Amino acid sequence: MARAHSNIALVKYWGKRDAALNTPAVGSISVTLDALYTDTRVTFLSGLVADEFWLAGCRNPVTRISHVLDLVRGHAASMGLPAAGLNAIVTSTNNFPTGAGLASSASGFAALAVAAAGAAGLALNGRELSILARHGSGSAARSIFGGFAEMHAGTAVDGSDAYAEELLDRGAWPLAVVVAITEHGEKSINSTVGMNESKATSPFYGAWLDSADDDLADMRAAIRDRDFARLGELSEYNCLKLHSLMLTTRPALIYWNAATVAAMHAVQALRARGVPAYFTIDAGPQVKVLCLPGDAATVQRAMALVPGVHEARISGLGPAAHRLE
Amino acid sequence: MARAHSNIALVKYWGKRDAALNTPAVGSISVTLDALYTDTRVTFLSGLVADEFWLAGCRNPVTRISHVLDLVRGHAASMGLPAAGLNAIVTSTNNFPTGAGLASSASGFAALAVAAAGAAGLALNGRELSILARHGSGSAARSIFGGFAEMHAGTAVDGSDAYAEELLDRGAWPLAVVVAITEHGEKSINSTVGMNESKATSPFYGAWLDSADDDLADMRAAIRDRDFARLGELSEYNCLKLHSLMLTTRPALIYWNAATVAAMHAVQALRARGVPAYFTIDAGPQVKVLCLPGDAATVQRAMALVPGVHEARISGLGPAAHRLE
Numbered sequence: 001m002a003r004a005h006s007n008i009a010l011v012k013y014w015g016k017r018d019a020a021l022n023t024p025a026v027g028s029i030s031v032t033l034d035a036l037y038t039d040t041r042v043t044f045l046s047g048l049v050a051d052e053f054w055l056a057g058c059r060n061p062v063t064r065i066s067h068v069l070d071l072v073r074g075h076a077a078s079m080g081l082p083a084a085g086l087n088a089i090v091t092s093t094n095n096f097p098t099g100a101g102l103a104s105s106a107s108g109f110a111a112l113a114v115a116a117a118g119a120a121g122l123a124l125n126g127r128e129l130s131i132l133a134r135h136g137s138g139s140a141a142r143s144i145f146g147g148f149a150e151m152h153a154g155t156a157v158d159g160s161d162a163y164a165e166e167l168l169d170r171g172a173w174p175l176a177v178v179v180a181i182t183e184h185g186e187k188s189i190n191s192t193v194g195m196n197e198s199k200a201t202s203p204f205y206g207a208w209l210d211s212a213d214d215d216l217a218d219m220r221a222a223i224r225d226r227d228f229a230r231l232g233e234l235s236e237y238n239c240l241k242l243h244s245l246m247l248t249t250r251p252a253l254i255y256w257n258a259a260t261v262a263a264m265h266a267v268q269a270l271r272a273r274g275v276p277a278y279f280t281i282d283a284g285p286q287v288k289v290l291c292l293p294g295d296a297a298t299v300q301r302a303m304a305l306v307p308g309v310h311e312a313r314i315s316g317l318g319p320a321a322h323r324l325e
Numbered sequence: 326m327a328r329a330h331s332n333i334a335l336v337k338y339w340g341k342r343d344a345a346l347n348t349p350a351v352g353s354i355s356v357t358l359d360a361l362y363t364d365t366r367v368t369f370l371s372g373l374v375a376d377e378f379w380l381a382g383c384r385n386p387v388t389r390i391s392h393v394l395d396l397v398r399g400h401a402a403s404m405g406l407p408a409a410g411l412n413a414i415v416t417s418t419n420n421f422p423t424g425a426g427l428a429s430s431a432s433g434f435a436a437l438a439v440a441a442a443g444a445a446g447l448a449l450n451g452r453e454l455s456i457l458a459r460h461g462s463g464s465a466a467r468s469i470f471g472g473f474a475e476m477h478a479g480t481a482v483d484g485s486d487a488y489a490e491e492l493l494d495r496g497a498w499p500l501a502v503v504v505a506i507t508e509h510g511e512k513s514i515n516s517t518v519g520m521n522e523s524k525a526t527s528p529f530y531g532a533w534l535d536s537a538d539d540d541l542a543d544m545r546a547a548i549r550d551r552d553f554a555r556l557g558e559l560s561e562y563n564c565l566k567l568h569s570l571m572l573t574t575r576p577a578l579i580y581w582n583a584a585t586v587a588a589m590h591a592v593q594a595l596r597a598r599g600v601p602a603y604f605t606i607d608a609g610p611q612v613k614v615l616c617l618p619g620d621a622a623t624v625q626r627a628m629a630l631v632p633g634v635h636e637a638r639i640s641g642l643g644p645a646a647h648r649l650e
Contacts, residue, residue: 203532204566240573241529247568252561254586258584258632261583
C-alpha cells in the first residue's frame with residue numbers, strides 16, 4: 001500500500017512535448033497538499049487473466065494503469081523478478097472528489113508508481129518514480145515529492161530528463177491552501193484531450209510556451225526568498241494565463257462556473273482588506289486559495305460564504321509519496 | 326439634437342495604435358443596437374466661459390467632449406463659421422446604464438459628433454463623422470453606421486484611414502441581440518487605461534494583434550454568406566480571446582462576475598437544446614446574446630432565469646446615427 005498526495009501547480013503545465021512519452025511542453029512548479037491523498041495497493045498475482053483496477057470499490061478501465069504496470073514489469077524483467085510475468089490487482093481510494101480538477105490523477109498515479117514498484121520488489125529512487133508516475137499523468141510526476149516540487153520539461157528524446165524534484169521541504173516554509181469545492185461532478189473535458197486541442201487551435205499557445213521559463217524563474221526566486229506576495233501574485237497570473245489558453249481553444253474549454261468566479265472576487269476582496277490570499281485554479285471549477293497558516297481559518301470562512309461553494313477545506317503542505325507498510 | 330445607437334463588436338477592438346489620434350491597433354466589426362441609444366444636443370453660445378457637459382441632468386467633466394468640440398471648431402474655422410470661436414453646452418441622455426460595458430461611450434460620442442457638426446453648420450459625410458467620433462472613443466466610430474459596420478485600423482500617420490463603414494444594411498439580415506444586465510454599477514477600469522496595461526504586460530498581446538486579420542476576414546465572409554452559426558461561433562471565440570488578453574494583463578482585468586459566467590453556460594445550454602444562440606461580452610459584466618429574431622423571446626426567458634441577471638432586453642439591429650430635428 002502506498003499513499004501519495006495531490007498537488008497544485010503554482011506555475012502550470014498544459015501541453016505535451018511528446019504524447020507517447022507523456023512529456024510536458026513546459027516545466028511546472030507545485031505544492032503538495034496534505035489534506036488530499038490517494039491510497040493504492042498493487043498485488044501481482046499468478047492466474048490473473050488481465051490487470052484489474054478498482055477505484056472506491058468500482059471496477060474501472062485499466063488502459064493507463066496497465067501502461068504504468070507494463071513499465072514496472074519491464075524493470076522487473078531486467079532484474080529477474082517474478083512480477084515481470086504477472087498481472088496485478090490495483091485497488092485505490094481518494095479521500096476527495098475524483099476527476100473534478102483536484103488532481104486525483106496526480107495523487108493516483110504517484111501512489112500507483114510507488115505501490116507497483118514496491119509490490120514488484122524494485123528499489124527505485126525519486127527520479128525514477130517520478131518518471132514512472134509521469135507515464136500515467138504528467139502532474140503525477142510532482143506528487144512523488146512533498147513540499148514544493150519542480151517538474152522539468154526536459155529535452156531528451158527518450159524522456160529521461162522529464163522528471164520532478166523537490167525544490168524546498170514543506171517544513172522550510174509552511175503555507176496553507178484552502179480548497180473551495182464548487183462542484184462535485186466530474187469535469188467534462190479530459191485534460192489530455194484539452195491540451196491537444198489547445199495546441200492545435202489556440203492563437204496564444206506559442207506565447208504560452210515562450211513565457212513559461214520566465215514564470216518558472218520568478219517562482220523559484222519567490223520560493224528561495226520566501227516572498228509570499230510574489231509567489232501569490234505570480235500564481236494568480238499564471239493561473240489566469242492557463243485559463244486564457246483554455247478559453248481561446250476551439251471549441252472553448254470553459255472550466256469555470258459562477259461560484260468559481262465569485263470565489264476569485266472573494267479572494268481579491270480578502271486582499272483588499274489586508275489578508276494576503278491568492279487563488280489558483282486547475283482544469284476544473286474548484287478554487288484553491290494560497291494563504292499563510294495564520295490566515296487559513298479567515299480564508300476558509302470567507303470561501304464558505306461564497307454562494308455556490310459547497311465546502312472549503314484547509315490543507316497544509318504534504319509529504320512525499322510513501323509506502324504505508 | 327442627434328441620436329446614435331450603441332453597438333456591440335463581434336470582432337473586438339482592444340489596444341491603440343496611436344494614443345493621441347485614438348487609432349485602434351486592430352480593426353473590428355460590430356452590429357448597431359436599436360434598443361440602446363444616446364440623445365445629445367449641442368448648443369454653441371457666445372458668452373460661455375467654457376464647454377459644459379450635462380449627462381442625465383448632472384454636470385460631468387468635459388475633457389474628451391472638448392477634444393471633439395475642438396476638432397469641430399477647427400473645421401468651422403476653415404469654413405468661416407461662427408461656431409469656430411464659441412464654447413458649447415452639451416446635454417446628453419442614455420436610455421440604458423452608463424459606463425457598465427454597454428458601450429455608452431460608443432453611442433455617446435457618435436451622437437456628439439453628429440450633433441456638434443450639425444450645430445456648427447458643417448456638412449460632414451459618414452467617414453468624416455466616423456473619424457470625428459473616433460477621437461472621443463474608438464468604438465464610437467462604428468456607431469455612426471447602422472446594421473453591420475467595420476472599423477479599419479488604418480496605417481496612415483494622421484489617422485485619416487482609421488474610420489468605420491457600413492458592411493451590410495440592417496434590413497438585409499435581421500438579427501436579434503438579447504442584452505442581459507448583471508450589474509448596474511460602473512465598471513472599475515476605464516477601457517483606455519486597460520488597453521494600455523494589456524499592451525504593456527500581457528504575453529498574449531502580440532498574438533492578439535497577429536490573429537485579428539483572420540477573424541475579420543472570417544467575419545466578413547460569415548456576414549456575406551448570412552452564415553449565422555459561423556458568425557456566432559466566431560463572435561464567442563473572439564470575445565473569449567479579448568477576455569483572455571484582459572485576464573493576462575497585470576494586474577488582471579477581470580470584468581466577469583458570477584452571473585456573467587452563469588449566463589455564458591446558459592447560452593451554451595440553449596445551443597445544446599437546438600437554439601442557435603451565441604454570447605459576446607465587452608469590457609464589463611453584461612452578456613449580449615446573438616440570436617435569430619424568432620428565437621429572441623426564448624433566449625430572453627432563458628437569460629432572465631439566470632441567477633444574478635437583473636434584466637434581459639431584446640434589441641434588433643439599429644439605424645445609423647442621425648439628427649432628430
